[in-house]
Amino acid sequence: ETGVTQSPTHLIKTRGQQVTLRCSSQSGHNTVSWYQQALGQGPQFIFQYYREEENGRGNFPPRFSGLQFPNYSSELNVNALELDDSALYLCASSLVPGNPGNTIYFGEGSWLTVV
Amino acid sequence: AQRVTQPEKLLSVFKGAPVELKCNYSYSGSPELFWYVQYSRQRLQLLLRHISRESIKGFTADLNKGETSFHLKKPFAQEEDSAMYYCALKGGSNYKLTFGKGTLLTVNP
Numbered sequence: 411e412t413g414v415t416q417s418p419t420h421l422i423k424t425r426g427q428q429v430t431l432r433c434s435s436q437s438g439h440n441t442v443s444w445y446q447q448a449l450g451q452g453p454q455f456i457f458q459y460y461r462e463e464e465n466g467r468g469n470f471p472p473r474f475s476g477l478q479f480p481n482y483s484s485e486l487n488v489n490a491l492e493l494d495d496s497a498l499y500l501c502a503s504s505l506v507p508g509n510p511g512n513t514i515y516f517g518e519g520s521w522l523t524v525v
Numbered sequence: 526a527q528r529v530t531q532p533e534k535l536l537s538v539f540k541g542a543p544v545e546l547k548c549n550y551s552y553s554g555s556p557e558l559f560w561y562v563q564y565s566r567q568r569l570q571l572l573l574r575h576i577s578r579e580s581i582k583g584f585t586a587d588l589n590k591g592e593t594s595f596h597l598k599k600p601f602a603q604e605e606d607s608a609m610y611y612c613a614l615k616g617g618s619n620y621k622l623t624f625g626k627g628t629l630l631t632v633n634p
Contacts, residue, residue, distance in 0.1 A: 414568075443620070443621065443622075445622075450626070451626055451627075452529075452611050452613075452624030452625050452626045452627050453569070453611075453622070453624050454624070455621035455622065455623070458620045458621065460620075465620055466620040466621060468621060500569065502622075513571055514571070514622065515570075515571075516561075516568050516569040516570070517568060518567075518568045519568070
């Protein structure tokens with residue numbers, strides 16, 4: 411068991427709505443990354459948070475935003491949902507970003523369906 | 526730009542046969558390469574990384590910088606190896622993993 415937990419596991423939203431996904435990182439991990447995995451694709455990097463600040467961002471529009479809290483847990487918020495946002499959203503935690511020795515641990519993901 | 530290519534979407538072998546899952550990458554600097562595995566109904570988990578040069582569950586992978594490849598190999602496949610395999614790259618001090626699209630390995634009895 412890796413210790414990264416995500417909620418909710420499944421949810422259905424309507425186009426135009428907003429969604430918040432939550433992640434608790436593995437104990438002691440101060441870095442959280444979010445990935446989007448569409449059906450049949452590999453995970454795609456959305457952004458990373460380190461010490462409560464965004465540390466890097468992938469090619470996603472500003473309606474994808476996030477937060478990291480002092481306990482290192484994190485939220486992913488998506489506004490104005492589109493049908494193409496339907497995907498598995500993965501949270502991953504690790505120690506200091508960029509360290510070659512770090513192992514990145516993934517949660518089980520939140521399945522989002524936009525109708 | 527970072528890119529990872531896994532040319533085979535599906536790979537099917539018989540138990541006891543050798544297996545090789547191909548991965549090619551594109552990156553201008555010195556990359557870190559990883560193989561992640563996802564068994565049915567389980568989370569994505571690290572299988573091995575090139576800097577460790579280790580063998581996990583009988584799998585090995587060698588980074589070939591000349592061919593920009595990091596193929597995953599196992600001499601004798603087992604049924605429990607059936608899973609989705611993703612090759613991933615992290616470039617230098619870059620913070621993100623870039624994944625390939627994955628190869629679904631099926632080991633038949």
